[in-house]
Amino acid sequence: MAMVAPLSSGPDDPLRLREMLGRATSLATEHRVRSVVVGMAGREGDLLFPEVVDYLASALRMDDTVLRLTRERVVLMLTDVDREAAAAIVQRLLAEFRDRFATLSDPDVAFGYFEVAPGTGHLTVKQVLPSVFRANGAGEPAAEAEEGDED
DSSP states (O other), X not given: OOOOOXXXXXXXXXXXXXXHHHHHHHHHHHHOOOEEEEEEEEOTTOSSHHHHHHHHXXXXXXXXXXXXXXXXXXXXXXXXXXXXXXXXXXXXXXXXXXXXXXXXXXXXXXXXXXXXXXXXXXXXXXXXXXXXXXXXXXXXXXXXXXXXXXX
C-alpha cells in the first residue's frame, strides 16, 4: 500500500475536501491505487447519525479519511479499494455498529460512491459532491449512487 503524508488542515475544515481529492488523484496517478470517496447522509436532527460517524471513523484504517461537512453530511475517502470493496467495508461497519449498540431503530444513513481510478484527471469538489450526495425525492442521497471513471 502506498504511504502518503497526512492531510495538513484541521479535522473538519471544508478546504480539506480539496486536499482529500488531490490525494486521491495523486494516489491514482502516481501509484495506480484506486480510492473511493463515500458520501454519507443522515436525516436532519437524527441523534444517532453522529454516533454512526464516530464509530466508522474509529474503525477505519489510518490511511482512510473522514471529513464532516455538516452534522448530517460526511465524506469518507477509502484508499486502496474499488467501489465494490468500499461499499462492502461501509456496510460491514454499519452492521457491526448495529450489533454492538442497541438502538430503537436501524440508523437511517444513505450512501453515495465516487471511484477515483488510475487515469482519472484532476477532480473538483463540484464534480464529486453532487455524485456522492445525489438527491432523491426525500432530499437525501440515493442509497447506492454510483459514479466515477472506470478503466
